[in-house]
Amino acid sequence: MARSKEGSKLRPLVDRCDFSRFPSSATRLLHPLFTILASVTSQELARQVAYLKVENQVLRARLPKRIVATDQERRRLIREGRRLGTRLRELMTIVSYDTFRCWMRETGG
Numbered sequence: 001m002a003r004s005k006e007g008s009k010l011r012p013l014v015d016r017c018d019f020s021r022f023p024s025s026a027t028r029l030l031h032p033l034f035t036i037l038a039s040v041t042s043q044e045l046a047r048q049v050a051y052l053k054v055e056n057q058v059l060r061a062r063l064p065k066r067i068v069a070t071d072q073e074r075r076r077l078i079r080e081g082r083r084l085g086t087r088l089r090e091l092m093t094i095v096s097y098d099t100f101r102c103w104m105r106e107t108g109g
Contacts, residue, residue: 075107
């Protein structure tokens, strides 16, 4: 089974688990199991994100070209977008990444 890019991102989470409390035989059994679970979960999340991206594109096509965000909407977008960092660049559809960064600077974020 080919590993997705998202699956490889979860690998460090599995590697950070503290298996020192388990006997080495249990560790040898559990570590691959957790790795598989993380990979499957990641793949499912990637499929959901892909669907939501397409859904956003469909809905965005029905809206006017320019959308003016209210201050409250900007704050919500900044709060959630800040957590994504530069990965947000490939998700944004309402405003450009540069505009988003400008909003962050204006709010002191």
